[in-house]
Amino acid sequence: MSRPSPFDSIASDSSAPWPGRRPALWHRVVSWLRNESRRDRSRRRWARWIGRNWARISYAWRVEPTWLELNRCDVPIQDLPSPFDGLRIAQLSDFHCGRHVPLAYLQEAIELAQSERPDLIVLTGDFIHTGFRYVDVVAETLGQMSAPLGVYAVLGNHDFSVRNALGYRRHRHLHRAVAEALTARGICVLRNETVELVRGEARLYLTGVEDLWSRVCDLDAALEGLAHDVPRIVLAHNPRTVEHLNGRRCDLMLSGHTHGGQVNWPGLGRPVLGRHTRRFAAGLYRYKDTYLYVNKGIGFSVRFRFGVRPEVAVVTLRAAS
Numbered sequence: 001m002s003r004p005s006p007f008d009s010i011a012s013d014s015s016a017p018w019p020g021r022r023p024a025l026w027h028r029v030v031s032w033l034r035n036e037s038r039r040d041r042s043r044r045r046w047a048r049w050i051g052r053n054w055a056r057i058s059y060a061w062r063v064e065p066t067w068l069e070l071n072r073c074d075v076p077i078q079d080l081p082s083p084f085d086g087l088r089i090a091q092l093s094d095f096h097c098g099r100h101v102p103l104a105y106l107q108e109a110i111e112l113a114q115s116e117r118p119d120l121i122v123l124t125g126d127f128i129h130t131g132f133r134y135v136d137v138v139a140e141t142l143g144q145m146s147a148p149l150g151v152y153a154v155l156g157n158h159d160f161s162v163r164n165a166l167g168y169r170r171h172r173h174l175h176r177a178v179a180e181a182l183t184a185r186g187i188c189v190l191r192n193e194t195v196e197l198v199r200g201e202a203r204l205y206l207t208g209v210e211d212l213w214s215r216v217c218d219l220d221a222a223l224e225g226l227a228h229d230v231p232r233i234v235l236a237h238n239p240r241t242v243e244h245l246n247g248r249r250c251d252l253m254l255s256g257h258t259h260g261g262q263v264n265w266p267g268l269g270r271p272v273l274g275r276h277t278r279r280f281a282a283g284l285y286r287y288k289d290t291y292l293y294v295n296k297g298i299g300f301s302v303r304f305r306f307g308v309r310p311e312v313a314v315v316t317l318r319a320a321s
């Protein structure tokens with residue numbers, strides 16, 4: 001008869017530091033993998049493959065979805081007036097608030113952005129994941145943010161309750177509730193419109209357009225009557241909005257939506273993103289005369305991220321030489 005292991009009592013004792021049966025299961029799986037790897041070469045390879053991917057999946061589920069990173073980048077802008085040279089814009093995107101995204105984590109993202117002391121804060125959509133329930137909570141939390149030039153936002157496809165590019169919509173008035181809640185907390189929601197940022201005599205346009213899938217995105221209305229020699233920053237949830245500029249001036253577009261694909265798996269890439277969206281998965285791109293920054297987002301639709309950590313981005317404008 002084999003001697004009882006000291007771990008047997010822990011596994012069966014629900015008051016032990018690791019409650020329940022999970023440690024015993026994990027211990028059994030690890031023991032099985034270890035035994036398999038000792039048997040022959042092919043089983044060793046197989047056991048290592050399972051072990052490696054099991055570790056990756058655990059990490060992608062437990063660690064990376066709330067492991068924030070701060071990304072800073074400089075973007076050269078033509079005709080940028082000297083008072084705006086060095087302007088720092090903090091961008092947060094895709095909060096997807098709901099019961100699956102912890103409020104404390106959202107608070108952490110806000111504190112990270114504020115710790116950078118940005119001149120301007122922009123929020124590029126998908127404030128809630130689905131339904132009306134979390135609208136006030138997210139607005140109340142984001143309403144704590146402040147910056148000298150203000151906090152601006154555009155809505156995303158989830159705020160419009162549009163679930164796909166075909167325009168399937170479940171809650172028709174959700175966008176109004178989200179916009180009103182944010183506005184009531186001092187966040188300026190740009191809905192196919194432009195505001196002028198002023199420093200002394202210098203001007204800079206900040207435009208916000210509705211989400212591309214909402215079918216009410218109107219770049220003509222948003223950019224109408226603007227002076228052509230004044231630089232423009234456009235907030236658009238979906239990065240593919242850049243393909244609809246059709247020669248209109250846009251120096252920098254700030255977007256989100258993709259979540260970087262949420263998974264960038266070794267050997268597989270970003271399987272969640274479609275072929276066209278993959279062109280603008282995450283980071284800084286140049287599309288014709290426009291710089292496009294695609295933010296990987298704060299939240300997630302499904303709690304799973306691998307190789308695509310959530311981010312707070314700080315973009316610094318530089319006068320192009």
Ligand SMILES: [Fe+2]
Pocket residue numbers: 094096126156158257258259297
């Ligand atoms: Fe999103």
